[in-house]
Each structure stands twice: as C-alpha cells, then as structure tokens.
Amino acid sequence: MSHIADDTNTSPSYQAELLAQQVESIPPLPIIIAHALELTEDDDLSVLSLAHALEADPALTSRLLRVANSAFYGLTQRVYTVRDAIQIIGFEEVRSLALTATVVGGLWVDDELFHRQRFWRHSLRCGLFARIIAIRLRYSKPEVVFTLGVLHDIGRAAMIRNDAEAYRRTVSLMSGEGVVLWKAERRVFGFDHADVGAAMAGKWNLPSSFVSGIRHHHQPNEQDPDFLLGQILALSDSLSHAASPADRGNYITPPLFHGLWDPLGLDEATVRSIFEERDFIEQQTRSLYETAILN
Numbered sequence: 001m002s003h004i005a006d007d008t009n010t011s012p013s014y015q016a017e018l019l020a021q022q023v024e025s026i027p028p029l030p031i032i033i034a035h036a037l038e039l040t041e042d043d044d045l046s047v048l049s050l051a052h053a054l055e056a057d058p059a060l061t062s063r064l065l066r067v068a069n070s071a072f073y074g075l076t077q078r079v080y081t082v083r084d085a086i087q088i089i090g091f092e093e094v095r096s097l098a099l100t101a102t103v104v105g106g107l108w109v110d111d112e113l114f115h116r117q118r119f120w121r122h123s124l125r126c127g128l129f130a131r132i133i134a135i136r137l138r139y140s141k142p143e144v145v146f147t148l149g150v151l152h153d154i155g156r157a158a159m160i161r162n163d164a165e166a167y168r169r170t171v172s173l174m175s176g177e178g179v180v181l182w183k184a185e186r187r188v189f190g191f192d193h194a195d196v197g198a199a200m201a202g203k204w205n206l207p208s209s210f211v212s213g214i215r216h217h218h219q220p221n222e223q224d225p226d227f228l229l230g231q232i233l234a235l236s237d238s239l240s241h242a243a244s245p246a247d248r249g250n251y252i253t254p255p256l257f258h259g260l261w262d263p264l265g266l267d268e269a270t271v272r273s274i275f276e277e278r279d280f281i282e283q284q285t286r287s288l289y290e291t292a293i294l295n
Helices: 012-023 031-038 044-055 058-068 082-089 091-106 116-136 142-151 154-162 164-177 181-189 193-203 208-215 227-243 268-275 278-293
Strands: none
Touching: 012 154, 012 193, 031 044, 031 091, 044 058, 044 082, 044 091, 058 082, 058 091, 058 278, 082 091, 091 116, 091 142, 116 142, 116 227, 116 268, 116 278, 142 208, 142 227, 154 164, 154 181, 154 193, 164 181, 181 193, 193 208, 208 227, 227 268, 227 278
C-alpha cells in the first residue's frame, strides 16, 4: 500500500511515522562493521582489533585485499593480510573501505527504478570528489568525508525498496514539472531521501556527523555543527552528476552554482581544478566498483 503525503495529512507526527516505516525493514549493519566503527586509532591494539574484526568475514577480507592490490591504490608491494593493508594504506582508509564494501555490496533494490551500477558509481564518484575537496580544505579526516559521499543517497534506495509505486509518482512529478528529485520526494512523501538516509545512519549507530551530513546534503544548515560536511557533500554531489551525466539518467539534479562552494571558502578556479580531475576520478570509480562491489 502506498503512503502519499497530501494536504490533509502532513502533520509532523504523520510524516515521522512514514519516515520510520521507510527504515524499519532495513537490516542492521553486520556486527563486524559495527564493532569496527567503535574502534579508534589510538594504539597498536586497535590496529590488531580492527584486523581481527574484519578478518572474521572472509568475503569482506577478500574484497578489501582486492581493492588494496588493485589499480585504485597502485601500491608497489603486494598486500596479503588486513593488518598489512592497515599499516600500508591506513586505519581510517581500511575502515572506510570496509563500511563502503558492506553497504554498497549489500544494499540493492530489485526494481527498474534502481539501476544498481549507475546508483553506486555516482555514489562512489561523489565520495571521491568529496575526499579531494576535504583534502583541499585540510579537513582532518578525508576518509570520513569519502564514506559520507558514498552513503549520501542510501535513502533513495530504501524509498524505492519500500514503496516503488509512490516513487514512480515522484519521478513522474519530477519529469512533468521539472523540479529536482528531492523536492518531488517531499511533495509525494512529505520528506526526502536525505531524511531517510539520515534515519538509516541513526539506526546503524553511525556517528552523529554522518547522520547530520547525510540529512543536509541538499540543504546545508549553517546552524548545524557539521555544516561543513553537508556543504562538501552538496558540492561533491553536483560535481559527480556533472562529471557523468549518463549515470544521472532522467533524474533532474541541482546545477553547480556559487552557493555550493562560496561557504567553503573556495573560488571558481579551485572548483574548476577539482572538476578537471574527473577522468582520474572516473578511473578510480570503475576500479573501486569492480573490485570492492562486484562479487
């Protein structure tokens, strides 16, 4: 049964109920990943704990080692164990890849509205642009920003999975009236995929910065302590769409404009230089998708 927001039933409590229904069927993160997210890089014991946690999942270990030994990193030495990967690539990097491979490899929807390759390649591309922006801004943990970029649209997958009929109406509204996707979602559901994605991140007990960043990736909130993350995601999302229009399909997305980078203290020349890395990012996207995502 479709639940459509209308003029007579759009109270906050009603919308909250519908929002909860979007995430209730989403399975929790595997215990292994949940444990990995709790660890901090503060001593050698944490490195061992992360390695042991990830190695408890042979399939995940295989994916991580494939990525570590792929063209994505271009290492001159071969990586044979997760501990080697942590020591060579980095603690945060490996943990980020583990979460990425788990979510991207496991979250998909059997519906024509969800084109798995386009969806995840856009998400991975967004994460890579976000990481470059974070590095340019000298943000302390660019891998966190990469992960957020990968996860920013997960709410859309959940909405299609839980109510494809309503989402078809959303797409029809978007195409018919020429409005961007998230605004069409709000008119049909009463909330958008950013709200659903944030709720999913909360359900998975991801850090509050993840919840906030995902929630505000279309409408960064200057009052939010994690405003910077939301603004980076908004810019990287638009850069990703601009870099590969084919993966956008028929979806109408926000254009690039000064308001996406001015709050970050970037100028247009810097943004152009970031966008000029799109060919390299595309190579990395393909490599990561083929090695970490595909079975």
